[in-house]
Amino acid sequence: MRSIVPFAATEPKSRLDSVLTTDERAAFARVMLRSVLSTLRDAGHKPTVLATAPLDETTLPAETPVVVDDQPLTAAVNDQLAAAESPTLIVMADLPLATPDTIGRLTAASDDAGDDADIAIAPGLGGGTNALVVRDPAFRVDYHGASYLDHRAAAVDCGATVQTVDSRQLATDIDEPSDFAEVLIHGDGAARVWLDDAGFELDTSGGRVGVRRR
Ligand SMILES: Nc1nc2c(ncn2[C@@H]2O[C@H](COP(=O)(O)OP(=O)(O)OP(=O)(O)O)[C@@H](O)[C@H]2O)c(=O)[nH]1
Numbered sequence: 001m002r003s004i005v006p007f008a009a010t011e012p013k014s015r016l017d018s019v020l021t022t023d024e025r026a027a028f029a030r031v032m033l034r035s036v037l038s039t040l041r042d043a044g045h046k047p048t049v050l051a052t053a054p055l056d057e058t059t060l061p062a063e064t065p066v067v068v069d070d071q072p073l074t075a076a077v078n079d080q081l082a083a084a085e086s087p088t089l090i091v092m093a094d095l096p097l098a099t100p101d102t103i104g105r106l107t108a109a110s111d112d113a114g115d116d117a118d119i120a121i122a123p124g125l126g127g128g129t130n131a132l133v134v135r136d137p138a139f140r141v142d143y144h145g146a147s148y149l150d151h152r153a154a155a156v157d158c159g160a161t162v163q164t165v166d167s168r169q170l171a172t173d174i175d176e177p178s179d180f181a182e183v184l185i186h187g188d189g190a191a192r193v194w195l196d197d198a199g200f201e202l203d204t205s206g207g208r209v210g211v212r213r214r
């Protein structure tokens with residue numbers, strides 16, 4: 001199975017701009033990217049990064065192919081799907097809690113007859129699509145908005161079987177500063193180390209869970 005990790009290489013993670021500088025966002029996005037790539041490797045995949053601009057490949061795990069395509073996300077992924085000769089796994093680069101086991105659950109998702117699901121979706125909290133397996137050659141993505149619902153509908157439209165994989169680890173994408181709490185509570189990898197080093201910590205002083213920077 002081919003695996004692709006889309007990556008916004010220029011000015012990523014704009015929704016973190018209230019707590020991270022431009023350089024910090026670039027660095028943190030790359031830490032999360034490397035984490036996802038390592039997880040996919042550990043799950044037995046050989047991921048390709050689909051990036052909007054060239055990357056310093058020495059900072060990626062050895063022998064990680066990078067395809068540069070400056071089109072918007074949906075068009076770039078759909079061109080990859082149109083050219084695919086085998087099933088494709090698409091995993092976003094901002095899932096620092098993803099594990100090889102959860103990736104395995106997604107790729108092993110089956111339909112009611114016990115066959116591989118044509119489309120397997122790991123939704124994000126809030127309705128996005130954090131990871132996706134595409135086995136139907138007619139299926140195309142449409143990211144942003146409630147893309148989980150749109151992708152389920154698109155699967156039905158092309159007569160594909162569709163399965164949802166309910167995983168907190170795959171559902172946790174890091175978009176907003178409040179999402180750091182999930183990494184500080186559950187994370188033990190490089191993204192957690194980066195947030196610790198950058199001075200982020202849980203703030204439970206008000207009786208609720210928040211995040212503050214020292
Ligand atoms: N190839 C490609 N990847 C993208 C593009 N936009 C976002 N991504 C990647 O798609 C995944 C989900 O991205 P988003 O959370 O929607 O966008 P983001 O740039 O990470 O963050 P925001 O600027 O806060 O929206 C991440 O892996 C991004 O790196 C794009 O235009 N092209």
Ligand SMILES: C[C@H](OP(=O)(O)O)C(=O)O
Pocket residue numbers: 073124127128129130142143144145146147148173175
């Ligand atoms: C790409 C987009 O990500 P979000 O902006 O929801 O994190 C989606 O999942 O459709």
